[in-house]
Amino acid sequence: MTKFSTPVPSLNQLPVCHQNTKSIIGLLRQCWHWCCQVALVQPSLISYLEPLIRLILPNFRAQWSHARVVDIQQQAGFIHLTLRPGRRWRGFIPGQHVQLVLEINGRAISRIFSISSSLQLFQQQGLIRLTIQQQSKGLMTSHLMQWLKPAVDAGSLSSVPVHLSAATGSFVLQQQKPLLLLAAGSGITPIHAMLSSVTRLTQPVLLIYSFRGAEQMLFAESWRELQSRFPLLQIQFVDTNLRQRLQPGDVETWCNSQPQCQVYLCGPSRFSLDWQNKLLALGVDASAIQQESFGLAAVPFLVAAAAGAEKPESFPIEIRQSTQVRNISSTQGSLLSSLEAAGFNPSYGCRRGICMQCLCQKNQGLVRNLLTGEISDVGPGMIQLCISQPLSAVELSLPSS
Numbered sequence: 001m002t003k004f005s006t007p008v009p010s011l012n013q014l015p016v017c018h019q020n021t022k023s024i025i026g027l028l029r030q031c032w033h034w035c036c037q038v039a040l041v042q043p044s045l046i047s048y049l050e051p052l053i054r055l056i057l058p059n060f061r062a063q064w065s066h067a068r069v070v071d072i073q074q075q076a077g078f079i080h081l082t083l084r085p086g087r088r089w090r091g092f093i094p095g096q097h098v099q100l101v102l103e104i105n106g107r108a109i110s111r112i113f114s115i116s117s118s119l120q121l122f123q124q125q126g127l128i129r130l131t132i133q134q135q136s137k138g139l140m141t142s143h144l145m146q147w148l149k150p151a152v153d154a155g156s157l158s159s160v161p162v163h164l165s166a167a168t169g170s171f172v173l174q175q176q177k178p179l180l181l182l183a184a185g186s187g188i189t190p191i192h193a194m195l196s197s198v199t200r201l202t203q204p205v206l207l208i209y210s211f212r213g214a215e216q217m218l219f220a221e222s223w224r225e226l227q228s229r230f231p232l233l234q235i236q237f238v239d240t241n242l243r244q245r246l247q248p249g250d251v252e253t254w255c256n257s258q259p260q261c262q263v264y265l266c267g268p269s270r271f272s273l274d275w276q277n278k279l280l281a282l283g284v285d286a287s288a289i290q291q292e293s294f295g296l297a298a299v300p301f302l303v304a305a306a307a308g309a310e311k312p313e314s315f316p317i318e319i320r321q322s323t324q325v326r327n328i329s330s331t332q333g334s335l336l337s338s339l340e341a342a343g344f345n346p347s348y349g350c351r352r353g354i355c356m357q358c359l360c361q362k363n364q365g366l367v368r369n370l371l372t373g374e375i376s377d378v379g380p381g382m383i384q385l386c387i388s389q390p391l392s393a394v395e396l397s398l399p400s401s
Helices: 016-039 045-056 119-125 144-154 185-197 220-229 249-257 269-281 335-341
Strands: 065-075 078-085 097-104 107-114 128-133 162-164 179-184 198-200 205-211 233-239 262-268 289-294 316-321 324-329 359-364 367-369 381-384 388-390 394-398
Touching: 065 144, 078 144, 078 162, 097 128, 107 128, 107 185, 119 128, 119 185, 128 185, 179 185, 179 249, 185 198, 185 205, 185 220, 185 262, 185 269, 205 249, 220 233, 262 269, 269 289, 316 335, 324 335, 335 388, 335 394
Parallel strands: 179 205, 179 262, 205 233, 262 289, 316 394
Antiparallel strands: 065 078, 065 162, 078 128, 097 107, 097 162, 316 324, 359 381, 359 394, 367 388
């Protein structure tokens, strides 16, 4: 058995009476949210009262918890951001992610990041750490040091309000079986949170961590400490500057010796998709594979009209915004990328179908969900721009900017 220190047991571990109580509480919450939406046209009472609360607490936001930046450090192309969440924040399960929100010049900018620190750090000191890979063209990540470092050094962050969403995500260690953990690049961050939160190991665990160059290796001191603490933990490092990338032969022996192992994959979408296929070819059961990836994986194009074509065809998109109507042509990928290529600046956050900030009204047309492959109805419906690909002419209604 592998014992993980988590804030609450999973639902299937609770006694039946507790499960029933949890279900009743969940139902009551749904009813309350429905009443607020009907009576107040707001998701909650606190959202309705937000304008009044902000007269006293200017940084208060109903949908987010305020956080204070304690420290910010840079390592090669990564930033280690230490935060102290406010009392409204309810904690996390190692492996989950949060939405980090900064308010810059009156505009909220947000991205989704996995928590990289241990549960014990939060329980004992009230701190969490986000390890963020900087993107040269990223609206948030490329400017974090510029925005936050001077304020941290001066001991004042009032000029840059920082908020956190509730922690979410199902990429958490739940199975009490031998574990195979495969991570590439910043995909190591949730896995580091998982392993550094472990209090005892009685089942073997193999972590294979791929990175490009010694300066890109994250949590070096932590890996040494974890290996000395847990004899059943094996860690293999794959520096792709020194050797070829991870190959099926590198994990085949482990999969054969531990046929009931649970596999966790985390890294760029191409890495995760590629290794799902490789693990299936090695005989690993699909139900034993959990994955979290960054970016959208390539998926086959499903429209009959495009069958046999090497690239998806372009479709007309009509955008209605306020009293204006504009027509553009779709590019490859999501509707969000098509709108941005045409000069629009629609709201968005995670670009991964999680935060719902790019939700908008589709008046007509077919779109495909890039995560699930599901095809919409031809009529009206709400869609997420970042994970929706047009399969026909599409008409959208965007909120006024």
